[in-house]
Amino acid sequence: MIKFLLLGILRDRSRSLFPILTVFIGAALTVVMTGYIGGILPDMIRLSSHMDAGHVKLMSQSFYENRHQMPLDLAMDNAADLIETLEAQFPDMMWKARTRFGGLLDIPDENGETRAQTTISALAADLISPNSTELDYLNLTESIVAGGLPKDPFDILIAKSMAESYDISVGDQVTLMTSTVNGSMSFQNFNVSGMVVFGIAALDKGGAIITDIEGARMALDMDGGSTEILGFFKDDEYTSERALVVTDWVNNNLKDVNDPYSPIALRLEDSNEMAGMLQFAGSFIFIISTVFILIMFIVLWNSGLMNGLRRYGEMGLRLAVGEQKGHIYRSMLIESAIIGVIGTIFGTALGLVGVWFLQEYGINLGDMASNTGDGIYYPNVIRGKIIPACFYAGFIPGLIAPLLGSLVSGRGIYKRQTASLFKELET
């Protein structure tokens, strides 16, 4: 019987072509979307953690409460001690002190007079210690497009776009104007050692500068302090559960509600707006499947009704020769399943080609990405990834939607009186 139904599907294009095409398109889009999310999510987690949030981020409680103002006077002043404690407690993690601050960059002319000024957003990290891993985490070596890495605490890297906008060259001296942790004005000269392009619009298009943390500490008068301490799992594999163990320990053992400078620890998704995104990504296959099931179900339901009307004669005949209504109904469901399988196989194949294309060539969304913020980073060129889910994600809507469509549209025939069908067969 299955062979008989299969022959009918293959030969009767009006019965099969449209439903197969619908399933094909739905399955292909599901696979592409799955591969797209599968590719962007790890990039997003990696970049956001490396550039901003770590896998775990520690700040002083008071700094955390006012973090949007970046209040340097509320920064932690005992970073080294804290790191020592954390390294002892969590040997599978490494800890990095970083400081973020804002200011004004003064760009002088050849006479030393102000030629231009621009606001900047600065990141200070350990760039010159022999064993520092920050160069890797911030991907600085590969991001430098002119000049070289800082060798001195008062060397800085600046975004290439800013350098071009203000005609700054490698080797130029610029002056950073900001306030110290004590609230007094600070003026510090820095040498531009290199220019960087991160391939992350949020960094490349802003007035980003990167400096060594020791130089920043001197400029900001925050000896040994930092605005944040980032913790990274050494294997660079982030999971919320692993991070929760760490944050729980810090918040239970080091946090003191009576001491505003005592640390508070946040997981990656808690220190920016990534929680909702991670939650969405976790249920992405379910969400995208549900959306495509609904769309395809409506299309296939209608197509099933049209098909049912067209095949009324066939149904009447099959009843006349003694096929039971239930059997006819089941055979329609089997047909749908066959159509679903055929459409999904081809759709998955096309979807995989699409994901491969995204994986190899990516899509440059740099312009759109320029408006993102709140510590969520992703590369300008979004790349998909062929993940195991790509091979089965299409089957969820690809099988459920045609079955649902037939289940509903077939009821019309199932509920019709046999004699009515038989009469309509004759008309």
Next chain:
Amino acid sequence: MSETKLIHTHDLVKTYPVAGCEFVALKNVNIDIGKGEFSGLVGPSGSGKTTLLNVIGSLDIPTSGSVTVLDHNIGSLTHKQAAMLRNQHIGFIFQTYNLLPVYTVFENIEFPLLLLGKSADDRKKMVNDALEWVGLSAKADMRPAQLSGGESQRVAIARAMVKKPALVLADEPTANLDAKNSHHILETMEKLNAELQTTFLFATHDEKVMQYMKRIISLEDGKVVKDETK
């Protein structure tokens, strides 16, 4: 009439609701049809021929009275039992052939055997036999669209006969055929009736068909008005 009763109706009444009223399609029909008969229900349109054929074919149930076909009381059969009765014992031939267009002649004839769960070898032999009966062995692999009207109706006969049913119900089987094809079809059915002892019951108002009938049951306004055996 043959000695063995295949069909027995007793005070058969069939009504349909039409625009809030009850339309009486069959009024106290009492007939007996025996094994191997070649009979016709004749009468003008609306006389109840097709309704009677539907009830006998277990596609519909009586409103009152009783219909017994092959010892099955049609009124008390479940859907499943009615389907089994049709599947195993009754063949249908329609005015419009109703062949499945996407399947070949062979596959169209094979379909009832699939429902009966016959093995592939049995199906092949039985379909080839049926094709031989109707003289279409050479066209087994053709699609219905490639056949003439007469050939299509012969395929429909082969499909009805392939399982060797006890009863074949034919509703206006020659209405779409010219005289030559009509005679050919009727001769084929007459031959099968004689060879296989299959009972044929026609619904028709075609004079050509009536010539072949051994028994003619005339209906008017749902009532049997004449029942004559030649």
